[in-house]
Amino acid sequence: MTQARTMDLGVSAHLEPILAAVRDMVRNEIMPLDEQFLAEVGTAGDRWAYSPRQTEILETLKAKARERGLWNLWRTSAPDNNLTTVEYAYLAEEMGKAHLGAETFNCSAPDTGNMEVLDRYGAPEHKQRWLEPLLEGKIRSAYLMTEPDVASSDATNIEMSCVRDGCDYVLNGEKWWASGAGDPRCAIYIVMVRTGDADTPKHLRHSMILVPADTAGVEKLRPMQVYGQDDAPHGHFHLRFTDVRVPAANLLVGEGKGFEIAQGRLGPGRIHHCMRAIGQAEMALELMCKRALDREAFGKKLAQLGANFDIIAESRMEIEMARLLCLKAAWMMDQGDARAAAPWISQIKVVAPKMALKITDEAVQMFGGQGISQDTPLARMWTHLRTLRLADGPDAVHRRQVARAELKRHTQEKI
CATH class of the missing domain: 2.40.110.10 (Butyryl-CoA Dehydrogenase, subunit A, domain 2)
Structure with missing residues (x-):
């Protein structure tokens, strides 16, 4: 009789201090600088150059992350990083709450996927010329x-x-x-x-x-x-x-060998996007709740108007369901069978961006005109999440893969 595998999706004792450090840095050091960084775009005379202030913000944050050992946390398969994909999921969720979150810890797309490719498939000279400076955050x-x-x-x-x-x-x-x-x-x-x-x-x-x-x-x-x-x-x-x-x-x-390499690259990248999307949904719900309690109309708090209780409750439940699916997909990756993990990655790739987009849109509605302006991060978040439903494969392609996997359980015919 085959012994069932235990699926532990919780925060491990090993992860706890790392997660606390990442969460604290995102909340108290990175998020307060996001808007300053974005306000500097174009001030150097060229939209495709970094102003001195942008460089200072980014490099100072990166240096702090390195000093604290919070660097290249995405390298779950590296011998010098003993995090599992499930553990990294919790960290990536926190990074998703800030515009500069991922880059601060050298965990940005598309670099993580590209570093994975160079590490797995690159020749020694490729690694020396490009992988090493990418791992250092220099390029x-x-x-x-x-x-x-x-x-x-x-x-x-x-x-x-x-x-x-x-x-x-x-x-x-x-x-x-x-x-x-x-x-x-x-x-x-x-x-x-x-x-x-x-x-x-x-x-x-x-x-x-x-x-x-x-x-x-x-x-x-x-x-x-x-x-x-x-x-x-x-x-x-x-x-x-x-x-x-x-x-x-x-x-x-x-x-x-292009397809072989692409599949090795896109699997981790897709799930990293989903992890960060859950963090964005958490941020949107937080902003929604604060707005609902701070703002009054028609003599009542916004929370007490219309269907806002239901909207907030549904948002919380949808985040929790999506997080559990994301953690299961991460756990499947940790088992080392990419083919078995693929349908689960496709599922969360559909579910997470749609969920986060819906909650962000509800938060925009709660803020009214301010929600679509530059005065909150919601419009920027909405744009990113809507794009994510196309990036790394559109929803329809992932739903097709999920359906094919399901149908194969019931037929020997080619689907």
């Missing part, structure tokens, strides 16, 4: 997959040409939504390219290659706007590659 990176002219939710459509020419590969094509490419510290792109022809099996047609951001022929066409905002100085850029020559040694693993 940033971008991940280039989505393309403007194909439905990139089906990654087999990716068309950027990558042709071997002697000791180099030559790249031609366009990418967009290259998150982080606007940052002047962004030094390296990890790029999904097509190396196989029509006769190659579709999941072996693609590869990943490292492209230094300053390579000749890489052109920044425009920053993509998200609901009218350019998210400077981070940015989500539309790039054009014209006869971009990259050493053949920059290809990761070998031709045709």
Whole structure:
């Protein structure tokens, strides 16, 4: 008889002091500086440069995190970091409550996923040149997959040409939504390219290659706007590659390994997004409650008007349900079977952003006109969460994967 595995999703004794330290730093040191940091965008004369004050804020916070041992906490599989994915979920939730939360602890997307790729698949020279400075927080990176002219939710459509020419590969094509490419510290792109022809099996047609951001022929066409905002100085850029020559040694693993690498990268990244989204939902509910108790209309506190009791209660229950699903997905990852964890990651990737978006929208409604203004973080949070329902795979793709896994339990036919 097979012994059932115990699923412990609680805060461990090992995690308790780390979680307390992260929570305290987010609440008392990072959040008070978020608005100062954002107010500085563009004051250096260029929206894609950091002002001296922004640099001071960010680097001071990062230095404090390092001094306290709160650095690279996302590296759950690293020998020098004995946190589980479940334990990291609690930490990422706290980071999600502040704009600068993740970067302060060197746990930002897309860098965590890119560092994972370089650690797993990079050659020693790749690690020395790019992984080490990323782990030190000295540079940033971008991940280039989505393309403007194909439905990139089906990654087999990716068309950027990558042709071997002697000791180099030559790249031609366009990418967009290259998150982080606007940052002047962004030094390296990890790029999904097509190396196989029509006769190659579709999941072996693609590869990943490292492209230094300053390579000749890489052109920044425009920053993509998200609901009218350019998210400077981070940015989500539309790039054009014209006869971009990259050493053949920059290809990761070998031709045709793009999907294998992508799945290794996207699994952890997707769940990290969900963990932070739960933190944003907690922040939105906190703001909603404070507003409901502080503001009066028609002779009553807002909490006592309309269906606001129900809205607050439903918000709390939906956060708790989503958190439990996220923790279970994290636990599945900790078991070491990526295939078994995949349906659970797809579930939380649908549930967490939708839940957090709904609660944030309710908080906006509670604030009225102020809720859609720059006077609260809610509008910025709403925009990010709505985008998250598309990033790392749209909801429809993840629901499809969940449904296929469920249907396979009842049929031998290919679904």
